[in-house]
Each structure stands twice: as C-alpha cells, then as structure tokens.
Amino acid sequence: MKIALIAHDEKKPQMARLAAAYREILRGHELFATGHTGKVVADATGLTVKCFNSGPLGGDQEIGALIAQNKMDLVIFLRDPLTAQPHEPDVNALIRLADVYDTPLATNFGTAEVLLRGLDAGFVDFRQLVNGDESKHEHYE
Ligand SMILES: O=C(CO)COP(=O)(O)O
Numbered sequence: 311m312k313i314a315l316i317a318h319d320e321k322k323p324q325m326a327r328l329a330a331a332y333r334e335i336l337r338g339h340e341l342f343a344t345g346h347t348g349k350v351v352a353d354a355t356g357l358t359v360k361c362f363n364s365g366p367l368g369g370d371q372e373i374g375a376l377i378a379q380n381k382m383d384l385v386i387f388l389r390d391p392l393t394a395q396p397h398e399p400d401v402n403a404l405i406r407l408a409d410v411y412d413t414p415l416a417t418n419f420g421t422a423e424v425l426l427r428g429l430d431a432g433f434v435d436f437r438q439l440v441n442g443d444e445s446k447h448e449h450y451e
Pocket of ligand 1: 316317318319343344345346347348363364365366369370397401
C-alpha cells in the first residue's frame with residue numbers, strides 16, 4: 311500500500327511518536343510525505359520515505375495529484391486546527407480529493423491509530439481491488 315504522511319509543524323512531534331509506535335506496520339508499505347514531515351518520519355523510524363516538496367511549497371498538491379490518480383491508498387494528515395496556514399486551499403483540496411476517491415484519511419492522532427490498526431488487520435485491502443480496476447477510476451472521472 312502507498313501511505314502519505316503529513317503533519318503541520320505543531321503536530322510533527324505527534325507524527326514522530328505515531329510513526330515510531332507503528333513502525334512495524336509502516337515498514338511493510340511504501341511511504342510518501344511532504345518535505346519536512348518526511349524527514350521527521352525517516353529520523354523517527356529509519357524507514358525510507360519518498361519526500362515531496364514542503365506543504366506550503368506545493369507538497370500537499372503533489373500528494374493530492376497521486377490521490378486524483380487513485381495512486382494513494384491511505385493518508386495520515388495531522389492537521390493543526392489552531393494555526394492559520396498560508397496554504398489552506400491546498401490542505402482543503404487534498405482532503406476533498408481523498409473524499410472524491412474514497413481514500414482513507416485520518417486528520418488526528420486517534421483516527422490515525424485506528425486506521426493503522428485497520429491497515430494491519432487487512433481492512434484497507436479493498437484499495438487493491440480499486441487500484442486494480444481501471445474502470446473504477448473512470449467511474450470517478
Ligand atoms: O504544511 C504541511 C502540510 O500542509 C506539511 O509540510 P511539511 O511536511 O513540509 O512541513
């Protein structure tokens with residue numbers, strides 16, 4: 311599975327804790343992240359993370375583009391709801407696309423834990439069916 315990890319600055323310590331706690335689950339998957347979050351996750355876990363641009367510089371849009379191609383299976387986006395973000399439209403666009411493509415998305419630590427445990431239990435396996443079915447993608451277009 312392809313997993314995107316994104317955290318706003320105030321949430322990066324949480325992301326480091328989450329990634330370290332669920333390292334054994336994450337290591338079986340392909341990890342993607344916005345620039346600074348990717349470094350935080352790589353440092354916390356030692357795992358390989360494909361890093362895109364930093365969020366404010368277009369990283370959210372790059373991950374959004376993968377969602378729009380149905381090439382992202384799960385997104386953990388630890389948003390900071392208490393700080394205004396200069397790239398709020400990009401954040402909203404990414405979340406909107408996840409809803410368009412029924413991509414599982416967690417925006418806080420608690421839901422992220424449930425998603426990762428669900429991933430481990432096979433509850434996200436339906437994504438393989440979605441990705442393997444091109445007509446499904448056309449259906450969304
Ligand atoms: O701003 C972000 C998501 O909107 C995160 O970007 P960074 O991981 O580069 O800090």
